[in-house]
Amino acid sequence: MIAMTQTLETRTPEGTATTAGAKLHARAQHGRTAETMIHVPASSAPARLTKNLPADAQDSLTWAETLAFGRYTHMELARGTRLRLTDLDGDACVHAVILRSGAQHERLNVADTVKVPWQAYMTTGHPLLSDAGRLMATVVADSSGNHDALTGTTNVAGNTAKYGSGSAHSPSPAGRELLTLGGMKHGVSQRQLPPSLSFFKGVTVDPDGRIQFAGSAGAGAAVELLLHMDSVLVLANTAHPLDPRPEFTGSAVDIVAWRAPQDLAALVDGTSTVDLGPEGRLALHNTELDYNARTSA
Amino acid sequence: MNAIAEISPALIEGKVVLDELVEARGPWSAVVAAGDVLTIVDLDGNQAVDCILYAAHDTGTRYSAAMTIASQGSIFLTTGSVLRSDSGQELMTVVADEVGIHDTIGGACSQESNTLRYGQHTHEQHACVENFLIEGAKWDLGKKDLVSNINWFMNVPVDPDGALGIVDGLSAPGKRVALRAEVDTLVLVSNCPQINNPCNGFNPTPVRMIVTRPEARA
Numbered sequence: 136m137i138a139m140t141q142t143l144e145t146r147t148p149e150g151t152a153t154t155a156g157a158k159l160h161a162r163a164q165h166g167r168t169a170e171t172m173i174h175v176p177a178s179s180a181p182a183r184l185t186k187n188l189p190a191d192a193q194d195s196l197t198w199a200e201t202l203a204f205g206r207y208t209h210m211e212l213a214r215g216t217r218l219r220l221t222d223l224d225g226d227a228c229v230h231a232v233i234l235r236s237g238a239q240h241e242r243l244n245v246a247d248t249v250k251v252p253w254q255a256y257m258t259t260g261h262p263l264l265s266d267a268g269r270l271m272a273t274v275v276a277d278s279s280g281n282h283d284a285l286t287g288t289t290n291v292a293g294n295t296a297k298y299g300s301g302s303a304h305s306p307s308p309a310g311r312e313l314l315t316l317g318g319m320k321h322g323v324s325q326r327q328l329p330p331s332l333s334f335f336k337g338v339t340v341d342p343d344g345r346i347q348f349a350g351s352a353g354a355g356a357a358v359e360l361l362l363h364m365d366s367v368l369v370l371a372n373t374a375h376p377l378d379p380r381p382e383f384t385g386s387a388v389d390i391v392a393w394r395a396p397q398d399l400a401a402l403v404d405g406t407s408t409v410d411l412g413p414e415g416r417l418a419l420h421n422t423e424l425d426y427n428a429r430t431s432a
Numbered sequence: 433m434n435a436i437a438e439i440s441p442a443l444i445e446g447k448v449v450l451d452e453l454v455e456a457r458g459p460w461s462a463v464v465a466a467g468d469v470l471t472i473v474d475l476d477g478n479q480a481v482d483c484i485l486y487a488a489h490d491t492g493t494r495y496s497a498a499m500t501i502a503s504q505g506s507i508f509l510t511t512g513s514v515l516r517s518d519s520g521q522e523l524m525t526v527v528a529d530e531v532g533i534h535d536t537i538g539g540a541c542s543q544e545s546n547t548l549r550y551g552q553h554t555h556e557q558h559a560c561v562e563n564f565l566i567e568g569a570k571w572d573l574g575k576k577d578l579v580s581n582i583n584w585f586m587n588v589p590v591d592p593d594g595a596l597g598i599v600d601g602l603s604a605p606g607k608r609v610a611l612r613a614e615v616d617t618l619v620l621v622s623n624c625p626q627i628n629n630p631c632n633g634f635n636p637t638p639v640r641m642i643v644t645r646p647e648a649r650a
Contacts, residue, residue, distance in 0.1 A: 246539025287498025
């Protein structure tokens with residue numbers, strides 16, 4: 136199982152008592168790899184992250200990262216980007232918020248995301264909607280089916296009660312802390328963060344309203360999102376709030392993104408095999424109208 | 433008002449510290465002091481009352497549907513439900529309920545989402561988000577502060593296949609729900625103006641807000 140590695144450095148023979156020695160010591164670390172890390176440029180990612188991608192995706196990779204369990208990442212992605220999250224070892228839980236680039240008052244709205252398409256369980260074809268009646272992203276592929284738009288993420292109080300700690304620097308960081316950090320790096324305060332959804336750990340609802348934790352769909356499951364607007368994506372890989380295990384337990388997630396303008400065009404012109412449903416298509420056209428209205432000819 | 437008062441007194445006895453009518457389609461807000469009880473009266477039946485809660489002294493601490501659902505293990509709100517912030521703070525507790533099921537997954541209607549649900553021709557209709565914005569502005573709250581909400585008297589079941597939706601309500605004229613404030617709580621309400629689904633019985637009507645202070649505290 137892939138886990139975050141943190142190598143404690145030791146002094147080199149040259150020592151670190153001088154700026155020259157300290158500089159040599161620092162630079163000697165360049166180019167090392169860890170099991171969980173972002174790969175820059177994205178084309179330098181290990182083959183594991185990019186296998187099974189469409190042929191043209193290899194040439195337009197924009198993001199490749201393995202995100203450790205207990206950590207967060209964030210990226211501003213352009214409209215037409217396709218993102219794949221892979222639950223490599225089957226125990227990731229990726230909490231996500233989406234904010235519109237440059238207009239971050241427009242945010243993911245999880246209530247509209249389940250209410251508008253008349254469906255609580257997200258899978259292929261599900262529209263991820265903003266609070267402005269627009270389509271932020273479409274779930275364009277999904278081999279998991281176990282996701283959650285109802286129970287949100289974890290907080291410090293809950294993780295402290297369950298695991299003994301929940302702060303960002305602790306061994307069991309809460310999702311709210313991690314998402315807040317990611318948001319703040321894009322100028323978004325905790326107050327501006329919307330409720331999140333999560334991938335790779337599912338819940339179901341009984342007819343009497345009781346929530347059941349459905350857990351993971353297993354190792355290797357992947358979910359893919361297509362972005363319909365330039366967006367800031369903040370992701371936190373940490374325990375699901377209803378995970379019944381007493382220990383903070385999970386695994387890393389592989390992230391790759393590439394430019395897929397043809398996939399966006401197919402959804403817009405109705406030739407995609409992905410069915411957004413009537414409400415999702417209306418949302419798509421609201422997004423297109425907004426995009427066209429503010430884009431110079 | 434007198435006739436209504438006889439039909440629908442506060443659910444929890446106490447000195448009445450506030451008794452106001454919220455007109456159909458309109459907003460409302462008030463701070464309910466810790467220990468006081470807010471009774472919401474569905475005067476004409478099946479009137480959705482969209483509601484967001486904020487800790488009055490720190491409005492960054494605000495109601496979270498997800499946290500409330502995760503904590504109680506159910507999507508439905510009724511007697512015993514503790515309404516929590518996303519930090520886990522207890523804001524209010526449902527202390528009495530004459531309906532049995534209230535919604536907190538359905539969000540609030542907006543002009544924008546109406547275009548997806550019912551068509552572009554509904555875009556100009558008044559909606560809950562506008563009530564929240566205009567009323568929230570009185571408390572220096574803005575769009576960023578509108579996150580998840582409660583829909584008192586609204587019925588949103590989830591089918592085994594995940595299908596969910598707003599269906600005919602279970603409320604009736606005069607039915608009430610009562611909320612005890614655990615901290616001084618700013619209650620922001622939109623008396624839902626929606627006319628395209630059954631959440632208001634296709635006819636938005638007034639509701640009544642009564643705050644009582646239990647005698648021991650009066």
